[in-house]
Amino acid sequence: MTDQLYQDRIVALAKAKTGAGKLATPTKSARRDNPLCGDRVVVDVKLDEGGKIAEIAHQVRGCLLCQASASALASVAVGRDAAGIEKVRLDAERAIGREEGEAGEPFAAFAPVKAHKSRHECVLLPFEALKEALS
Amino acid sequence: MAGAEQSMSFDVAAVRRQFPILSQIIDGQPVHYLDNGASAQTPDAVLDAVRTYETTSRANVLRGVHRLAERATEAYENARIEVANFLSVDPMEVVFTGGCTAAINLVAYSYGSLLKPGDRIILSELEHHSNIVPWQLLRQRSGIEIDVVPVTVNGRIDLNALPRLLTSRTKLISLAHVSNVTGTLVDVHAVVTLAKTVGAKVMLDGAQRVPHGPVDLSAMGIDFYAFAGHKAYGPNGIGVLWAKAEHLEAMPPFHGGGSMIGRVTFTETTWAPPPRRFEAGTPPIGPAIGLGAACRWMRTLDWKEAHAHEMALVERLMDGLQKIDGATLFGPGSTQNRYPVVSFLLEGVHPHDVAQTLDSFGVAVRAGHHCCQPLMDRFDLDGTTRVSIAPYNDNTDIDALLTGVQHAARTLR
Numbered sequence: 001m002t003d004q005l006y007q008d009r010i011v012a013l014a015k016a017k018t019g020a021g022k023l024a025t026p027t028k029s030a031r032r033d034n035p036l037c038g039d040r041v042v043v044d045v046k047l048d049e050g051g052k053i054a055e056i057a058h059q060v061r062g063c064l065l066c067q068a069s070a071s072a073l074a075s076v077a078v079g080r081d082a083a084g085i086e087k088v089r090l091d092a093e094r095a096i097g098r099e100e101g102e103a104g105e106p107f108a109a110f111a112p113v114k115a116h117k118s119r120h121e122c123v124l125l126p127f128e129a130l131k132e133a134l135s
Numbered sequence: 136m137a138g139a140e141q142s143m144s145f146d147v148a149a150v151r152r153q154f155p156i157l158s159q160i161i162d163g164q165p166v167h168y169l170d171n172g173a174s175a176q177t178p179d180a181v182l183d184a185v186r187t188y189e190t191t192s193r194a195n196v197l198r199g200v201h202r203l204a205e206r207a208t209e210a211y212e213n214a215r216i217e218v219a220n221f222l223s224v225d226p227m228e229v230v231f232t233g234g235c236t237a238a239i240n241l242v243a244y245s246y247g248s249l250l251k252p253g254d255r256i257i258l259s260e261l262e263h264h265s266n267i268v269p270w271q272l273l274r275q276r277s278g279i280e281i282d283v284v285p286v287t288v289n290g291r292i293d294l295n296a297l298p299r300l301l302t303s304r305t306k307l308i309s310l311a312h313v314s315n316v317t318g319t320l321v322d323v324h325a326v327v328t329l330a331k332t333v334g335a336k337v338m339l340d341g342a343q344r345v346p347h348g349p350v351d352l353s354a355m356g357i358d359f360y361a362f363a364g365h366k367a368y369g370p371n372g373i374g375v376l377w378a379k380a381e382h383l384e385a386m387p388p389f390h391g392g393g394s395m396i397g398r399v400t401f402t403e404t405t406w407a408p409p410p411r412r413f414e415a416g417t418p419p420i421g422p423a424i425g426l427g428a429a430c431r432w433m434r435t436l437d438w439k440e441a442h443a444h445e446m447a448l449v450e451r452l453m454d455g456l457q458k459i460d461g462a463t464l465f466g467p468g469s470t471q472n473r474y475p476v477v478s479f480l481l482e483g484v485h486p487h488d489v490a491q492t493l494d495s496f497g498v499a500v501r502a503g504h505h506c507c508q509p510l511m512d513r514f515d516l517d518g519t520t521r522v523s524i525a526p527y528n529d530n531t532d533i534d535a536l537l538t539g540v541q542h543a544a545r546t547l548r
């Protein structure tokens with residue numbers, strides 16, 4: 001084997017399945033597809049009066065990277081509004097080398113994806129779905 | 136029946152030596168190239184032919200009187216003859232196109248323009264998007280209807296379902312000769328026999344069949360055939376449409392431009408006869424010459440041996456997958472009436488993660504929907520991992536793949 005894309009931390013995030021599933025009464029919901037690979041993410045959110053995320057759930061039909069990203073995102077999303085989620089996205093983009101700077105946790109775990117450009121969208125797809133749900 | 140051993144009389148090492156890319160070491164690993172269904176590799180014979188053209192005969196075709204133009208034209212037309220020999224047809228029925236997709240679009244546009252609203256064409260559920268979308272565009276343009284033959288659980292076109300789709304309005308049946316997902320071979324004789332009962336034409340998408348040896352189109356009784364050069368050991372940017380002369384004769388041009396005309400005035404333009412009518416503008420000359428060389432190269436192989444070798448690798452692959460917990464085949468479990476394209480699933484691991492893991496073992500495969508979303512939808516799949524084999528593959532390729540799949544099964548779930 002030549003490289004270690006699927007390091008334990010990424011696999012663990014995917015297996016944790018934080019937030020996997022549906023919300024019974026979501027405030028908003030959005031679905032995003034990646035037409036290239038067919039990955040699909042549905043995100044449900046329940047918002048409080050201030051527009052902050054009170055509950056989040058996601059259904060991922062996609063690869064391990066997409067599952068891990070959705071799981072990581074769900075683990076830090078509660079209490080954030082759209083601007084707060086953009087900060088998390090910056091971490092994800094830093095981890096995969098799209099932005100300068102050091103990525104914060106838990107997205108620092110995605111650093112091995114940096115070298116695999118064709119997989120960057122897998123990490124970002126849950127963010128795209130959540131952004132739409134919050135818009 | 137072929138055993139899981141490599142054929143003794145097929146010298147795979149001798150074939151491999153003709154493909155420079157296969158002797159590469161990348162990150163300390165050999166190249167285990169099992170993505171031939173997407174694009175095959177190219178042998179010295181093709182590289183040399185293209186280089187010879189570019190360094191001794193490069194010029195435009197059909198337009199010059201100078202010696203280089205004469206040489207270029209001759210090499211281009213010889214390539215057409217090579218392709219025609221490979222398909223057992225008349226060279227004047229061979230149209231060079233930009234690819235397989237371009238060839239199918241040519242038929243859908245040009246032959247399609249002869250169809251009337253309410254006319255019907257039949258496709259199957261396992262078609263590549265390139266044999267679906269051009270017909271949907273035709274449907275939008277001219278109000279034809281599309282009927283779809285279902286696929287059996289083994290990934291074969293269900294020809295038992297074909298008779299009830301046939302009507303007096305059915306004009307064309309267009310099917311994959313060999314599936315790019317399951318490797319299954321369609322029963323051409325049965326399709327042609329059924330088509331004849333209503334006078335429908337038959338088109339085959341030969342993209343996945345041509346890389347496995349000469350095709351005798353003259354014996355098949357079909358009307359149109361399309362394939363791509365890059366999947367058949369030739370260059371990119373070239374493909375072929377073969378059609379019966381009478382159809383080409385009746386078809387209006389697809390693209391307009393130079394070389395495809397008889398006489399141009401602003402009031403009226405007449406068309407050149409086929410095949411030039413369908414080759415507007417400067418064609419991809421070098422790629423066509425390369426494809427001619429690829430067809431000639433393929434004819435140097437003993438395909439009985441080569442096919443037995445390929446199918447022995449399929450058996451080795453299927454046997455190995457069977458021993459991996461959670462691995463299942465998608466498609467037929469046998470080597471009968473099929474070509475060496477094998478899709479599989481690994482329970483609990485997404486196909487992209489299987490393919491990515493295999494890459495780290497130096498093994499190239501394709502994962503995803505393979506441009507066959509309707510087929511994936513029918514079986515409710517996110518995608519498959521696809522192994523596609525060429526004559527230069529050997530046991531080490533299959534064994535490296537199996538090691539990688541085992542690793543994915545152990546670590547990713």
Ligand SMILES: Cc1ncc(COP(=O)(O)O)c(C=O)c1O
Pocket residue numbers: 172173234235236237263265266311313314315340342343363506
């Ligand atoms: C069965 C089949 N048809 C058509 C095509 C399209 O070939 P191209 O993209 O080279 O035009 C492919 C290639 O993926 C294929 O496998």
